Amino acid sequence: MQIAIIGAGNVGGALAQGLAAKGHALTLGVRDAAKASELAAATGAALASPAAAAAEAEVIILALPWRAAEAAVKGLGDLTGKIVIDCINPIGMVDGVLGLLVGHTTSGGEMVAGWLPGAHVVKTLNQVGAEVMANAAQMPARPVMFIAGDDPAAKTAVAGLLTDLGFAPLDAGMLIRARILEPLAMVWINQAVLRGMGRNWALSVTTKGE
Numbered sequence: 001m002q003i004a005i006i007g008a009g010n011v012g013g014a015l016a017q018g019l020a021a022k023g024h025a026l027t028l029g030v031r032d033a034a035k036a037s038e039l040a041a042a043t044g045a046a047l048a049s050p051a052a053a054a055a056e057a058e059v060i061i062l063a064l065p066w067r068a069a070e071a072a073v074k075g076l077g078d079l080t081g082k083i084v085i086d087c088i089n090p091i092g093m094v095d096g097v098l099g100l101l102v103g104h105t106t107s108g109g110e111m112v113a114g115w116l117p118g119a120h121v122v123k124t125l126n127q128v129g130a131e132v133m134a135n136a137a138q139m140p141a142r143p144v145m146f147i148a149g150d151d152p153a154a155k156t157a158v159a160g161l162l163t164d165l166g167f168a169p170l171d172a173g174m175l176i177r178a179r180i181l182e183p184l185a186m187v188w189i190n191q192a193v194l195r196g197m198g199r200n201w202a203l204s205v206t207t208k209g210e
């Protein structure tokens, strides 16, 4: 599957390593190719501008800061029919502490979908730190990763990629459920960063069975 990763920072880098290890063809969509050249060499990824990377891909992963998201996402062009994985958490300083900048009546995921009419936007890979994304397969139990999106086929394809990365995918419903998955990221951030738990942990699901 041809995948474009837009943004080659902590998240883009972790996902590039994990997906390249599973044989996916990657292009890093970046504004500064020199800065991403080491990651490209390590993963065998091609380098292109964000719009050129997105134009060639079946799946586009958004690994951008929220503050840059609207302009950068709108600059990707027409992504009608393509799968867009939205990892972005709409976070910033709220009343002096880190918090969600949108919620209750919309979500970052729904706003991204509004900027990309016709694309199949799937909210996922926003709920744990990049360190977990890089090492999910090494965890003693498979970490859960919730998925929210409106297109069933897109969610099935994304679930396959999450499995490749070592996660246990779990369908949370339609894209409107991004409104609960973005606060879930704050649960992880609170424990990892503000409560000092560190970054190498994740939630997993246990069931009693039949």
Ligand SMILES: NC(=O)c1ccc[n+]([C@@H]2O[C@H](COP(=O)([O-])OP(=O)(O)OC[C@H]3O[C@@H](n4cnc5c(N)ncnc54)[C@H](OP(=O)(O)O)[C@@H]3O)[C@@H](O)[C@H]2O)c1
Pocket (backbone or CB within 6 Å): 006, 007, 008, 009, 010, 011, 012, 030, 031, 032, 035, 050, 062, 063, 064, 065, 066, 068, 071, 072, 087, 088, 089, 090, 091, 125, 126, 127, 128, 129, 130, 131
């Ligand atoms: N870090 C985590 O553990 C984590 C976990 C889950 C979700 N998230 C979410 O994932 C997103 C990315 O986080 P991150 O930690 O990977 O951020 P990061 O390390 O700062 O990387 C952001 C990337 O976006 C690129 N970028 C910024 N503005 C851009 C623009 N206008 N056009 C094209 N590219 C642009 C940056 O490129 P330059 O180098 O050129 O600036 C950089 O490659 C955020 O929304 C965050 O909330 C992060």
